[in-house]
Amino acid sequence: MESKDLVSDDGRITYRSGVAARLAGLSPETLRVWERRYNLSNVERSARGQRLYSAEQVRRLSLLKQLVDQGHAIGVLAPMSVDRLQELAGAAAGRPKAAGPLKVGVVGANLARRIAASNRDGSDLVVQHSWSHLDQVALTSPLADVEVLVIELSELHDSALPLILSAARACDGAAVVVLYRFCASATIRALRAHACLAARVPADVGELLSLCRSALAGDRLPPAPPLPTSDLRFDxxxxxxxxxxxxxxxxxxxxxxxxxxxxxxxxxxxxxxxxxxxxxxxxxxxxxxxxxxxxxxxxxxxxxxxxxxxxxxxxxxxxx
Structure with a gap:
């Protein structure tokens, strides 16, 4: 059986990779991927070549896991110091947690209807305002009664970013969730840089509720013939x-x-x-x-x- 820890020559306690992963709440497979792609830790190695993690390195892994679960991108977090990671984690922990129904504004021709149909008791997500098109939001007077602005754009391009930010400002600082089916990675990174939570369109409204709560808490890719769209039978x-x-x-x-x-x-x-x-x-x-x-x-x-x-x-x- 794998021992929990090892004592180094200078008296420090170190942990093998499997133990370090479990202590940080990660799977060993995820830790291996993170180490390979992002070179997270300058770890020691045992006489047999095993990777050994100090308590401070395990703490760093735990902070990374916590922040990734909150919606932050591991590629953005990986170069940060432990102090900066702790600062981010503390800021998220200090924000009030959402409880009870959430007051949302929704952008998308069918999104409000889907929310209404899925809320059996009408108490999970309360739609305060809805718009068919994104550019309509900024034309509305400031909306202080919206906690989360949910924007659904099936094909999300970077050209929508200014409109998304204008809509967020119109909602008086509400948290922003942007839902897409197809989107370039660079656009997703740009949204996250502006504190928007970007995610694929969820399968059900229960998942959307979780996304909204995460966003509120601050938890955070020669012309051919025309395409055959004219014969669309089911819009x-x-x-x-x-x-x-x-x-x-x-x-x-x-x-x-x-x-x-x-x-x-x-x-x-x-x-x-x-x-x-x-x-x-x-x-x-x-x-x-x-x-x-x-x-x-x-x-x-x-x-x-x-x-x-x-x-x-x-x-x-x-x-x-």
């Missing part, structure tokens, strides 16, 4: 109607298929925007977009068959 409204309507089927296939269509459609649009903004790889992005469009057409045909067979709501253009 986002139609898909959310299907997801909300329930099904006579014992499984949740309609919901899962609708979610797949949302993802594929979002990636199709995202690729089109990349192609128009980057001449160097426009052809590649057009090919990616066409592939996504072809997949969408196949999935839409399957969704239409499923909707007709199960009596699910169809968009007006498909009602016969």
């Amino acid at each position: 986002e409204d139609a898909l959310f109607n299907i997801m909300a309507s329930g099904s006579g089927l014992a499984c949740e296939c309609p919901k899962h298929l609708a979610d797949l269509l949302l993802m594929v459609g979002s990636f199709e649009r995202y690729s089109a925007q990349c192609a128009s903004r980057n001449e160097d790889d426009a052809q590649l992005h057009n090919e990616l977009g066409r592939a996504a469009g072809q997949a969408r057409v196949i999935l839409e045909a399957a969704m239409e068959r499923l909707a007709r067979a199960d009596g699910l709501p169809l968009p007006p253009g498909l009602i016969k």
